[in-house]
Structure formats: structure tokens, C-alpha cells
Amino acid sequence: MFYPAAPLSSSLRRAFGVLGGLVLLTGAGSAQAEMTHEAVATDAVTFSIERVADGLTRPWAVAFLPDGRYLVSERSGALNLVDDQGHIEALEGMPEVSTQGQGGLLDVVLHPAFGDGEHDWIYFTWSKPDQNSTRTALSRVRWEGDGLGELEHLFEQDRASGPGRHYGSRLAFLDDGTLVMSVGDRGSDPTRAQARDDHAGSTLRLTETGGVPADNPFVDDGATLDEIYTLGNRNIQGMTVRDNGELWVSEHGPRTGDELNLIQPGENYGWPEVTLGNDYATNEPLGVDSKPGMTGPAVALEGRFAPSGLAEVNSERFTAWQGNLLAGGLSSEKLERFVIESGRAVESEVVLEGEVGRIRDVRQGPDGGIYLLTDSDQGGLYRLLPTD
Secondary structure (H helix, E strand, O other): OEEEOOOOOOOOOOOOOOOOOOEEEOOOOOOOEEEEEEEEEOOOOEEEEEEEEEEEOOEEEEEEOOOOOEEEEEOOOOEEEEOOOOOEEEOOOOOOOOOOOOOOEEEEEEOOOOOOOOOOEEEEEEEEEEOOEEEEEEEEEEEOOOOEEEEEEEEEOOOOEOOOOOOOOOEEEOOOOOEEEEEOOOOOOHHHHHOOOOOOOEEEEEOOOOOOOOOOOOOOOOOOOOOEEEEOOOOEEEEEEOOOOOEEEEEOOOEOOOEEEEEOOOOEOOOOOEOOOEOOOOOOEOOEOOOOOOOOOOEEEOOOOOEEEEEEOOOHHHHHHOOOEEEEEOOOOEEEEEEEEOOEEEEEEEEEEOOOOOEEEEEEOOOOOEEEEEOOOOEEEEEEEEOO
């Protein structure tokens, strides 16, 4: 559930049903997947949940290779190749990451033209060690068919800092081929998110080689770093580009104050001055609801949602969810669906709560299924498919 920015036309309710035990599936597209829930009933869709792979250690992101295999990152630094039997192979050729705090190997996305031979690049974010501190960094590695090839380091944030928190690190390619990357406020000084000479607490827009696009919003502003696309973002860990080109993110607040935001170039999203979140120690409000020149949340999530992973549904398999956003939650263990109209959520429905655990990543696969990664020492890759 969420607190809407405008009154809802109606509020959707969750109706959950689970039938049966565990079943091994051997049909097309689900070889050796283990069914954990045969029928989950929601307002418009009934779906099953299959566990495609398990035994993953703190997985962070999943990407889909054209041949049907999966790439799954683990915070330990491993980039895993997972086949349709659930077999997991750690690939060689990745850099040494810092696993301090919340760091490690984080998001993974493919170049939009991946598969043409020339652009077979895997982009990834990671926490780069720098003596006793770390930086959020972006690199890419070439895919050679069954393994990794050439490695290129593209970008790292301007300041190394501690503690090992709030790396942000989600990635998404825009329709124009540029790459948006989130960088968290790094957890020690929230005011860094308002500093225009600091990458912390922002989204960045980069070229595919890590450079600065000429039309970035602050390129001609000498007081602001050229890479900055938006500022005032605490810790974005969900990001998706909708079919209409809109860039949406899910963002961690402190104690409460989690948000969904529609990202617009040059905007200031307020953290830590504008927030609905409370102080961890005192539970007192940290900021104000609004302030001139700052953009409030499109959606204020209820309670301690702890959002991570965000996807738009455009699959023909989930026709009733077309154009909706699915947001995953860590401590809440929720998967929540949002109906978006004119840059706002007008309806929502909790479709999962506790059934698979802490949700770290949410993706729609090329097969039209909805994929979830769970965050634990025995994490899993799950697939949701409609039963109708």
C-alpha cells in the first residue's frame, strides 16, 4: 500500500491463495524449475511461483542472455552463469570488489544491442576499494559466448568514502542509448545529496563508454558535476524505463519515507530536506513535506517497505497488468503492483508478502515471466507465470 499524491479512484485489495506443495516442472521454458506455489490469486491475475535456481549467496541482480541463460550477480563479487536446469557457474574475469557493509558486485544489465557481436557488453556496478574507503563504480565486460573477455572500467564516483552503505548502483539504458546510474548518499552525511560538486545522492547520465552526454542538464553549470542528472536522491535501488520512455525509480528512505519517483532531468528530489522519513534513533521527522524548488515523491510507500527492484509489466502473459509497475521490498518482503496514470500511482495491490522472502530484484524476462531475486545466504531466482 502507499500514500497517494492524489485521491485514488479505488483501492485494490489483496486476495491471496496457495494450493499444493512442491512440484518439479519439466515442460518447455521451465525445465527442472521447482514449483513453490501452484496458484496465487490476486484481483486480476492468478499465477504460479517457480524456483528456477537456489543456493545463491546474497544475489543482487539478474540479466537475461539471448540463449535463455541468466547472469546473476552476488555481493561476494561473483558473476554467475545460470542455465535452465538451475546449474550455477561463477565466471572468471571480474574485478575484486569491496564487500564492506552493503557493498559488493551489484547491478548487471546488458547493452541494448547485445547479441549483434559488436555490442556484446555486460555492464555492472560495484563497490571499488580505495584504501579504507570505497567508491561506487561502473564497468563493463565483453561476453565471449560462454565466458568473459575484455574488461573496461568506465566511471567511478568522485569521492571515496565510508561507511560501506548507500551505494545506489541501479542501472537503466534510456531510449536514446544513454545510461542512467544511481549513486546513494553513502550513509554518513545526508547533506551530500544536495551538494552539486559531489556525485553522492544523485542519478547520473552517461554515454555507453562512461562519458558525459552533451545535453546533460548541468553541462553548462560550472557549479554542478557534468554527470549529474538529478540530485537529492538518498539511495535508489530500483530503476526501470517504461515503454513510454518514462524513467521510474524506487528509493530507500530512512525509517519510513520510502518512495517511488518519476525521474526528470535536472530535478532535485529533496533528500534530506524534503522527506517523509523519520530518524532511526528518535523516530522524529527528519525533513519537511515540501519545499520550493524540490520535487516530492510520486508515491510515498507505507511503513518500512525497503524497496529494491522495479519493473514495468508489458508482457502479453500478464495482460491485466499491462503498464503497471512492480516494486520489490526487502524488509517488507512485498511485491506491490502500481497502476500509473499521468506520472502518479492511482491504484495499488500487494501481490506477495512473505512468500519468497526479501526481494532484491524484479525483472520481466524475455519469456514474459516476472522474475524475482531474493536476498539471503541461500537466495533464489523465482519466476511468476499466470495459470490461466
